[in-house]
Amino acid sequence: MLFKSSLSTVATTASAAEIWGMGFFLIFFPEEEEDEINNPNTKKLKPSITFNTLLRRTNSVHLVSKAQSTISICALLVFFSLLLFTLSTFEPTATPSFPRRQLSSIKLYKPKPRPIVRETVHAFQGMGSLYTRGSRAMNSLIICHVMDSVSISELGLFLRLLHRSSLTSRSDVLFVFPSGKSNGYDYVIRQENDSVLELIARFKDLNGSSELEASFDVTQFVKSSEKMKGSAEAIWGRRIRSGNFSGENETELTQLSYGSVVGFEVDELDPENSLAGFMDHVPLSLRRWACYTLLLGRLRRKFKHVMLVDVKDVLLLGDPLGRVKNQSPESVYLSTISTATAKHGRKNHQKDVITPSIISGGARGIRRLANSMVTEIVRVAMQHKKKNSVTDSVVLNQLVGNDLLTSNIKVVVSPESIPEASSLSSVVLSNHSVIRRGNSNVEEFRVALMKHICSFKLDSSVYTSDC
Structure with missing residues (x-):
């Protein structure tokens, strides 16, 4: 017994020393293995760790296959989308033709004609709008300013x-519009231009016919090819490289002659509103003078004669420029109107004052007058406490009375005042080249004019809507 205990003690000591030197190695068995050890006769089962591994591998295979199928479907959708888009962009090269027998039985749909939308073409140096490009370059320019109160019918009658x-x-005719108002007048301007050009073209085509008589002198718009030969093209719009500026056949004896x-x-010609710092509100009647300085400076040497016209107040029946064509380039021709005045309770009497509604002269004189008017407007505005009371009529009359400011301008004042339309009969009306609209009804004046126009066969064939 003593020997056994000593032997066990030695074995324990040796095993302890062996364990201390070699370390620990632990093995854990699941419950199934313990049952298997305890009961060796039971059926041997597969370890659970093998089943979990297989399950994980199966799930990963399914995920990879699903991803591949999703990518394949997306690729097919993209391919079919590109194919449909490519096919839809192709246009048929030929329209299907039907036999003549079938055409008579098929009812073809004819859409209503749409109004022609014209492309907006800049008039000059990327500014403005070109309504009609003239057949050639002109020596005279008519600048017409359109006030805010001018209606479409008034502008149509004037034109x-x-x-x-x-x-x-x-x-050439140039309109100066208030800011944002040019689009509202486009239609009536183009309509009047197209009507008169159609009338002139019919007159030219009916050469020698009994229907030549018109309500005005159409022969002024038809020139011989010899006179038109060598004419420069109009400065407005895009440049035409062809040598035929009138758009007519060069072999014809006559060609059309009309201006642009x-x-x-105003924002195009005076973008900074030069007079805004000297008055609270700058009306177009004053701001137009700042526009003239820029415009005539850029058009220097392009025109010999210039006329300034107020569309609201003046109607042109003749040629007021004829009186300045033989004058010097520095000349400025001013007109007067009669106004009623009263002093110290006396009866009203007529007084002639210079009107800014119509001014004509040489291009150099009009440009110098515009520069002087801008300086005088600033001076008068700084003197007045009520800056909005400044008018172009007052400034122009003060400027003309100051010989120092007009020393470089040859001013000519007409002794005859411009009559009003309401004070003239239809017979006397034709003897004047310029009349004032005054308080007369525009519609009544237009009706009387169209009654005269429609009495001529050539005119009535063009103005069918008014006749």
Whole structure:
């Protein structure tokens, strides 16, 4: 017994020393293995760790296959989308043709004609709008300013009379509009331009016919090819490289002669509103003078004669430029109107004052007058406490009375005042080249004018809507 205990003690000591030297190695068995050890006769089962590993591998295979199928479907969708888009962009090279027998039985749909939308073309140096490009370069320019209160019918009447005065056969017409108002007048301007050009073209085609008589002198718009030969092209719009500027066949004996019609807004010609710092509100009647300085400076040496016209107040029936064509380039021709005045309770009496509604002269003189007017407007505005009371009529009369300011301008004042339309009969009306609209009804004046126009066969064939 003593020997056994000593032997066990030695074995324990040796095993302890062996364990201390070699370390620990632990093995854990699951419950199934313990049952298997305890009961060796039970059926041997597969360890659970092998089943979990297989399950994880199966799930990963399924995920990879699903991802591949999703990518394949997306690729097919993209391919079919690109194919459909490519096919839809192709246009048929030929339209299907039907036999003549079938055409008679098929009801073809004819859409209603749409109004022609014209492309907006800049008139000059990226500014303005070109309504009609003239057949050639002109020596005279008519600048018409359109006040805010001018209606479409008033502008249409002014332009119709302007065309019938034959001024547009030898002059360009330039409109100055308030800011944002040019689009509202586009239609009536183009309509009047197209009507008069159609009338002139019919007159040219009916040469030698009994229907030549018109309500105005149409021959001014038709020139011989010899006179038109060598004419420069109009400065407005895009440059035409062809040598035929009138758009007519060069082999014809006669060609059409008409000027350009263009329009600008004040913000294009005076973007900084030069007079805004000297008065609270700058009306177009004053701001236009700042526009003239820029415009005539850029058009220097392009025109010999210039005329300034107020569309609201003046109607042109003839050629007022004829009186300045033989004058010097520095000359400025001013007109007067009669106004009623009263002093110290006396009865009203007539007084002639210079009107800014119509001014004509040489291009150099008009440009110098515009520069002097801008300086005088600033001076008068700084003197007045009520800056909005400044008018171009007052400034112009003060300027003309100051010989120092007009020393470089040759001023000529007409002794005859411009009559009003309401004070003239239809017979006397034709003897004047310029009349004032005054308080007369524009519609009544237009009706009387169209009654005269429609009495001529050639005119009535063009103005069918008014006749």
